[in-house]
Amino acid sequence: MNTDPPDVAATVARIAAVVGPQGIITDPRDMEPYIVDWRGIYRGVAPAVVRPASTAEVAAVVGLCAETATPVVPQGGNTGMCGASVPHGAGQIVLSLARMNRVLDVDALNNTMAVQAGCVLADVQQAAAAADRLFPLSLGAEGSCQIGGNLSTNAGGVNVLRYGNTRDLVLGLEVVLPDGRVWNGMRSLRKDNTGYDLKQLYIGAEGTLGVITAAVLKLFSRPAATATAWAAVPHPDAALNLLALLRRHCGDRVTAFELISRNCLDLVLRHIPGTRDPLEAIHEWYVLADLADSHSGHALRNELEIALEAALEDALVADAVIAESEAQARALWRMRESIPEAARAEPGMLYRHDVSVAVSRIPAFIREARVALEDLFPGVDVICFGHLGDGNLHYNAFVSGRYRSDATAREAHDVTDLVYDIVQQYRGSFSAEHGIGLAKVDEIRRYKSPVEIELMRTLKQALDPRNIMNPGKVL
Numbered sequence: 001m002n003t004d005p006p007d008v009a010a011t012v013a014r015i016a017a018v019v020g021p022q023g024i025i026t027d028p029r030d031m032e033p034y035i036v037d038w039r040g041i042y043r044g045v046a047p048a049v050v051r052p053a054s055t056a057e058v059a060a061v062v063g064l065c066a067e068t069a070t071p072v073v074p075q076g077g078n079t080g081m082c083g084a085s086v087p088h089g090a091g092q093i094v095l096s097l098a099r100m101n102r103v104l105d106v107d108a109l110n111n112t113m114a115v116q117a118g119c120v121l122a123d124v125q126q127a128a129a130a131a132d133r134l135f136p137l138s139l140g141a142e143g144s145c146q147i148g149g150n151l152s153t154n155a156g157g158v159n160v161l162r163y164g165n166t167r168d169l170v171l172g173l174e175v176v177l178p179d180g181r182v183w184n185g186m187r188s189l190r191k192d193n194t195g196y197d198l199k200q201l202y203i204g205a206e207g208t209l210g211v212i213t214a215a216v217l218k219l220f221s222r223p224a225a226t227a228t229a230w231a232a233v234p235h236p237d238a239a240l241n242l243l244a245l246l247r248r249h250c251g252d253r254v255t256a257f258e259l260i261s262r263n264c265l266d267l268v269l270r271h272i273p274g275t276r277d278p279l280e281a282i283h284e285w286y287v288l289a290d291l292a293d294s295h296s297g298h299a300l301r302n303e304l305e306i307a308l309e310a311a312l313e314d315a316l317v318a319d320a321v322i323a324e325s326e327a328q329a330r331a332l333w334r335m336r337e338s339i340p341e342a343a344r345a346e347p348g349m350l351y352r353h354d355v356s357v358a359v360s361r362i363p364a365f366i367r368e369a370r371v372a373l374e375d376l377f378p379g380v381d382v383i384c385f386g387h388l389g390d391g392n393l394h395y396n397a398f399v400s401g402r403y404r405s406d407a408t409a410r411e412a413h414d415v416t417d418l419v420y421d422i423v424q425q426y427r428g429s430f431s432a433e434h435g436i437g438l439a440k441v442d443e444i445r446r447y448k449s450p451v452e453i454e455l456m457r458t459l460k461q462a463l464d465p466r467n468i469m470n471p472g473k474v475l
């Protein structure tokens, strides 16, 4: 049944005239990949998916949407975890940036690159590498997520420990505003104190304040050497102390430090072809750590080895392996990055929580939340992994043999409320890196202070008074 407002067809026809036949999809079968989110939880309807080829086209399309009060859902690679990138409500147009995928400029001496928002993250990394530079943002979805989506979710990933979140990797932005005007803030400056830092408003805004069409990104020296270790640790306290020890030995050459529970590894071994347990014995917890340096080869590996030996002596590590080649390092990282996919393949109900607390409080949080969950839900399996170095855990409760259809809404609320209430007691965040989207609209109301919500609403109202940008998401 078509639930679109009556004038939507006319708006779509006017948009089609702007973007041409290459730039619009209206066949429901072809729209399918754009209206369902990556996790397959949120499914919307849309009168059209619009795929503009330039900022001018985005501006013209958004201008038409503003004139006709047609809601716009900006979309990148549609790998987001909170349902923010798919339509929710009648008559919402999906605006995909996929055709705007050009690297505009690489300035190696300034350590910057300018890219269109639809560039796939892996292509951005490759373009930086071709200029002998590093763009450090890296995450499991990098083969399909787009830099515009990374910016709009302030994506984290595995290198936050050393380089920061996406927010820290940006110098300039170009944004199409909700009235169709273009703000060109494509500056390549490391110092610019000329009033409010407007770009930061759009970073992490999940498409609710405007459409990001291009960005100037920071580049870094490319590591000449990297070393990767997979280590078994007896418990999360040991992992935390191992991080401190590694930093004592290797300073800020520690670029990534991931915690993985054994049942995550079991899921990967079960569902991801070509994977194998890196160690012989079974251990409760693992750490995957990366070191990187802009020079030295063997020295880095030796340093890691010495640090791990010290950790073995201190009983922080039970066993460990250091990758002997890039291929081995990639294989170890594949295990970590495949955990979400493996968890999806396991029959059962997974309640996901992307949370953060102060790094030092991670072990206590894991303990407390587990006891509380087991109390509520005897037999629950806690599938816990994440960026321990950033205090960010994917703290998931898994109930085998249970399905979304028979898991009651009450049950879901009980589990998530329990986890987020403990996060709140730890002064943590109920959404460390995935954002709010549709999935956490209730939580933002529950856990943010009225003052904070009011400030956010004031900004939204000022910048998007007709509420056409991704309505229903975040606030």
Ligand SMILES: Cc1cc2nc3c(=O)[nH]c(=O)nc-3n(C[C@H](O)[C@H](O)[C@H](O)COP(=O)(O)OP(=O)(O)OC[C@H]3O[C@@H](n4cnc5c(N)ncnc54)[C@H](O)[C@@H]3O)c2cc1C
Binding pocket: 038, 073, 074, 075, 076, 077, 078, 079, 080, 081, 084, 085, 097, 117, 138, 139, 140, 141, 144, 145, 146, 147, 148, 149, 150, 151, 152, 153, 154, 155, 156, 157, 158, 205, 206, 207, 208, 210, 211, 212, 213, 337, 340, 341, 433, 434, 470, 473
């Ligand atoms: C296997 C896997 C691993 C992941 N690992 C991580 C991880 O380690 N860290 C992490 O932070 N995330 C991770 N994610 C989540 C996801 O990949 C990130 O949130 C990513 O940044 C989303 O990018 P995207 O291009 O797919 O955006 P989309 O999903 O298309 O959109 C996300 C949000 O951004 C908005 N948006 C997209 N493009 C624009 C634009 N040009 N202008 C304005 N708004 C826009 C959308 O409206 C939506 O609100 C992972 C996802 C998967 C599937």
